[in-house]
Each structure stands twice: as structure tokens, then as C-alpha cells.
Amino acid sequence: MKNLIIALITLSIFACKPESKVDYAIISGKIENSKAKTATLKNADFKAEIAINEDGTFADTLRIPENGFYTMSIGREFTPIHIGFEDSLYVTLDAMKFDQTITYTGQGALKNNYLASKTLHNGKITSNAAEFYSLEENAFKTKISKIKTANETLLNGLTNADEAFISAEKQNLIYDKYLMTNNYSQRHGYYTKKEDFKVSEGFIPSELKDMIFDDAKAYKSSSSYKDIAFDKALIGIFDSLGDDISSVTPKDLKDVSDIKIPALKNDIIDYLSSFLVSPGNENMEAVYNFFSENSSSEDTKKKLTETFEKNKNLVKGKPSPQFVNYENHKGGDLSLADLKGKYVYVDVWATWCGPCIAEIPSLKEVEKQFHNENIEFVSTSIDQAKDRDKWVSMVKDKDLGGSQLMADNNWSSQFVKDYAIQGIPRFILIDPNGNIVSADAPRPSDPKLLELLEKELKIQP
Incomplete structure (x- = not known):
């Protein structure tokens, strides 16, 4: 009897033991024609990097926080992907034809092949943005309705698909349509060169116009909802x-x-x-x-x-970082210390930078206006050494004034690093004592620059 009781207790322990929860998914695959070393999978509150081997293969077990929509990025390309617990996906693609070749097999493949088809379909229709957004209102509304209908047909054709995925994706298709509607006014005006274009009354549906953005789940599930x-x-x-x-x-x-x-x-x-x-x-x-x-x-x-x-x-008043012995287009070299006693307006630019070149006419006008004042205008090119001749020629061809310098190591120049410069053009104003007036000064085309210089130089307007 005792042995029977022990056996029954043992059996009940094993029978009542809860099953361990599966909180991971497996993803593997092979990528052709890519030099990328990692694939990144992320959503709003999750990020994982998967190593890609030399032969393009990869495999990883991902402990995801929840079933849901993520984005998979490889190099500059990315695609939506839906991953759930117990999914085991195998991905193949050619990086040279990313959207056209991405294919999934294994557990979870059905929904992800749908997402790949949807992405390819949408991309083909909207690839010519100028043509797409130049459509007149009624034609545009018809076009985006057809896009939604075609994707709904694809979605409804899925058999044995996860019901939660189907439900979420149906709502995502609505958000996709909303996003294109939301973008129409600005983009139609841009592509048709109608600067003051406004959509007609009723073009924006009331559901979109009155939408309150408080749905954290939708923000993770829909890139369109996120963008809006x-x-x-x-x-x-x-x-x-x-x-x-x-x-x-x-x-x-x-x-x-x-x-x-x-x-x-x-x-x-x-x-x-x-x-x-x-x-x-x-x-x-x-x-x-x-x-x-x-x-x-x-x-x-x-x-x-x-x-x-x-x-x-x-910040204003701090000692300025220094540039030392930068090549001077006029000959020799120049350091910031050589200009002590003067205000110095530094223009950080490059010959390949369109916005930089667009500022040249305005810069010439400012130089002319303050020609007799205690200020030196310094243009510092961060072109690479191999483009030195291009820099020399542009300075001459455009008859650039002031002191024309070339940084010693382009983006890695110490002056560029010390000023935390990550984009150009960038303008800096330094006072006669070598202290910063503004580390991000107004551009020459901005009237605020004249106000700043007149104030600092104590010039009566």
C-alpha cells in the first residue's frame, strides 16, 4: 500500500508539472552577394544582431519579448518580418535583388512570404514617387484603394494562418492607406511644383484627421502608423x-x-x-x-x-578648439592662433557638398559688407587628400575670398572632432581672445548672422 501511495504521489508530481514556456524563435538562412557582417532584427523595444558568416549563412535563437512584427535589416536594405514563439524560419535572398528574391521556409513562412509579396507589390507601384504623387486627387484615391484591395486578397488567401497575425495585418493595411493619404498633400505640391497646394475638403478621412496616437502596440506592429x-x-x-x-x-x-x-x-x-x-x-x-x-x-x-x-x-565663452597648420590656398599654412586679436568666422565645407556651395554667394556678400572690420573669414575644406586639386581649382574658379584652408585629415581632423561636426556646412564664430561666440553660428544666407556680427563688432545698423 505504501509503495502504491508513493507511486501515485510521484505520478501526480510529473502530471501537474507546468510545461516550460517557449519564449524564443529560431531564424537561419543564407544571403547571396552581400558583404554585410550582421543582420539586425528589431522593433520598438527589442534589438538583436545576428552574425553572418563568410559564406553568407547565419543562424540564431532569438529570445523575443512577444509574438509580433519586427524589422530585419541587412546592410542598407530592410524588410518587415513577423516572428512568433516556436517559429523556425529559414530565409534566402540575393542582396542585389533584395525584395524580389527574399523567400521563407519553415514554421512561420506563410505569413512572412505574404509580407514579402506585399512589400514587393507596394514597392513596384510607388517606386516612381513623382508619378505616383502627381496623380490628381480622385485618381490617387482610386490607386491606393486598389493597392489595399490587392493586399487584402493576398492576405485572405492565406490558409491556416495565425488569426492574431491576420487581424493585426488587416488593420495595418488601413494604416498603409492612411500613410499614403497623409503624405499626399506635401508630396503632390512638391512634385507638381504647386507650393501652396492644399487637398480638398473631405480628402483626408475623419478617422485619420481625428486619430489620437496612443496605441503602443500599433506603433510596433505598423511602420505606417509609426510614420504618421x-x-x-x-x-x-x-x-x-x-x-x-x-x-x-x-x-x-x-x-x-x-x-x-x-x-x-x-x-x-x-x-x-x-x-x-x-x-x-x-x-x-x-x-x-x-x-x-x-x-x-x-x-x-x-x-x-x-x-x-x-x-x-x-558653449559661448569657452576656449575654442584649435586648428593647427592647415594648408593655406594662398601658400604656406595657417593656425587659429595666428588670428588672435580678430573675430574669426569659420565655414566648414567641402567641394562635394551642395548646400555648402549654395552658401558661397551669401558668404561673399557678408565678407564684402564686413571687409573693413576686425574679422577674418576662414573657409576650411574637409575634402580628402586625393581631392586636393579639385579644392584648389574650385577656390580659384569661384574666386573665393577670405582664408581658404584645407583640413589636415578631412572628417578625422582634430578640429572637426573637437567641434563634434557630423554634418556640413557648419559655421563657427570665435572672438578675438580665442573664445567661442557660437559653435553653431547662423549661415551666411541667414539674416541672423548680420545681427550677430553687428552686435559682436559693435556696429550700429
Whole structure:
């Protein structure tokens, strides 16, 4: 009897033991014609990098936080992908014909082959953006309705597909249509050269016009919902900021605090911090603290801190970083120290930079206006050494004035690094004592530059 009781207890223990929850998916495959070393899989709150072997094969077990939509990136190409617990996907593609060749087999292949077909179908129709968005309103509405109908037909043709995926994707198709509708006004005006174009009353459906962006799940599931939400949030924020971003305060950024979706808030902070956590903003530290407090992403906070640390020594009044012995187009070389006693307006540019070249006529006018004042205009090219002759020729052909210098190591020049320059043109104003007036000064085409120079040089307008 005792043995029977023990046996029954043992049996009940094994019978009642809960099954271990599967919280992973397996993804593997082979990529042709790619030099990429990693494939990246991510959504709003998950990111994983998968190593790609020399022969293009890869395999990994991913502990995903939830069944759902992700983005898979390989090099510059990316594609939507849906991964669920217990999925075991095998992916093949040719990187030279990414969307045309991507194919899935294995558990979870059905839904992902649909997503690949949808992406290819949409891409073909919208590849000529000028033609697509130049359509008149009625023709455009007909076109995007056909796109949605064709994708619905594909979706409805799936057999034995996950019901949660089908339900979410049906809503995503609505968001896809909304995104194209949302983009129409601005893009139609651009491509048809109708600067003041406005869509007619009723073109934007009330569901889109009145949409409140508070659905964190949709933000992860639909790239279209994500794009619309991001666009709407930025429009509201920029309406509050106005045109002058040189003195933005946390109070001006109240709309950021009001964003309901944490991932959207992080994305907005990522974007705004690139130019508001800047020495060009006199309230940089306060804005940095505000963004840090409002971010829920450790990656975003890390980037914020890195940006702030780079820029905190570039505020007004700090000693300027130096450039030393830069080649002078007039002969010899020149260092910033040689110009002590003068204001120095530095233009960081390159011969391949269209926006830089567009500033040249305005720069010439400013130089002419302040020709007799205590200021030196210095243009520093960050062209590569192999393009030196191109630089020499452009300076001569365009009759560029001021001091024309060439940086010693293009983007890796110490001066460029010290000023945390990541994009050009960039303009810097330094005072006669070698201290920073503005590490992100107005462009020559901006009337604010004249105001700044007149103020610093004590010139009566």
C-alpha cells in the first residue's frame, strides 16, 4: 500500500508539472552577394544582431519579448518580418535583388512570404514617387484603394494562418492607406511644383484627421502608423518652437511630455536632441536634463549623454578648439592662433557638398559688407587628400575670398572632432581672445548672422 501511495504521489508530481514556456524563435538562412557582417532584427523595444558568416549563412535563437512584427535589416536594405514563439524560419535572398528574391521556409513562412509579396507589390507601384504623387486627387484615391484591395486578397488567401497575425495585418493595411493619404498633400505640391497646394475638403478621412496616437502596440506592429504618429508629433512640436531654436527651453517642449507612446517619445527625443542638445542652443543643459527625464530607453539616454558631453565645452565663452597648420590656398599654412586679436568666422565645407556651395554667394556678400572690420573669414575644406586639386581649382574658379584652408585629415581632423561636426556646412564664430561666440553660428544666407556680427563688432545698423 505504501509503495502504491508513493507511486501515485510521484505520478501526480510529473502530471501537474507546468510545461516550460517557449519564449524564443529560431531564424537561419543564407544571403547571396552581400558583404554585410550582421543582420539586425528589431522593433520598438527589442534589438538583436545576428552574425553572418563568410559564406553568407547565419543562424540564431532569438529570445523575443512577444509574438509580433519586427524589422530585419541587412546592410542598407530592410524588410518587415513577423516572428512568433516556436517559429523556425529559414530565409534566402540575393542582396542585389533584395525584395524580389527574399523567400521563407519553415514554421512561420506563410505569413512572412505574404509580407514579402506585399512589400514587393507596394514597392513596384510607388517606386516612381513623382508619378505616383502627381496623380490628381480622385485618381490617387482610386490607386491606393486598389493597392489595399490587392493586399487584402493576398492576405485572405492565406490558409491556416495565425488569426492574431491576420487581424493585426488587416488593420495595418488601413494604416498603409492612411500613410499614403497623409503624405499626399506635401508630396503632390512638391512634385507638381504647386507650393501652396492644399487637398480638398473631405480628402483626408475623419478617422485619420481625428486619430489620437496612443496605441503602443500599433506603433510596433505598423511602420505606417509609426510614420504618421512621428510626423504628427513633430508638426505639433515645431508649431510650438517656431523658427528660432537658439534659445529653446524645456517649457517649449511640453508637447514631448504629453506623448502617450513611450517608444514614440524616445524616437522624438532621439531626433530633437540632434540639434537641440547643441551649443547653438543657450539652454542646452536644461534641454538635455529634460530629455533624459522623459526618455525610457537606456540607448536613448546613452546617446543623449554622449552628445551632451561632446558639446558642453562648446558653449559661448569657452576656449575654442584649435586648428593647427592647415594648408593655406594662398601658400604656406595657417593656425587659429595666428588670428588672435580678430573675430574669426569659420565655414566648414567641402567641394562635394551642395548646400555648402549654395552658401558661397551669401558668404561673399557678408565678407564684402564686413571687409573693413576686425574679422577674418576662414573657409576650411574637409575634402580628402586625393581631392586636393579639385579644392584648389574650385577656390580659384569661384574666386573665393577670405582664408581658404584645407583640413589636415578631412572628417578625422582634430578640429572637426573637437567641434563634434557630423554634418556640413557648419559655421563657427570665435572672438578675438580665442573664445567661442557660437559653435553653431547662423549661415551666411541667414539674416541672423548680420545681427550677430553687428552686435559682436559693435556696429550700429
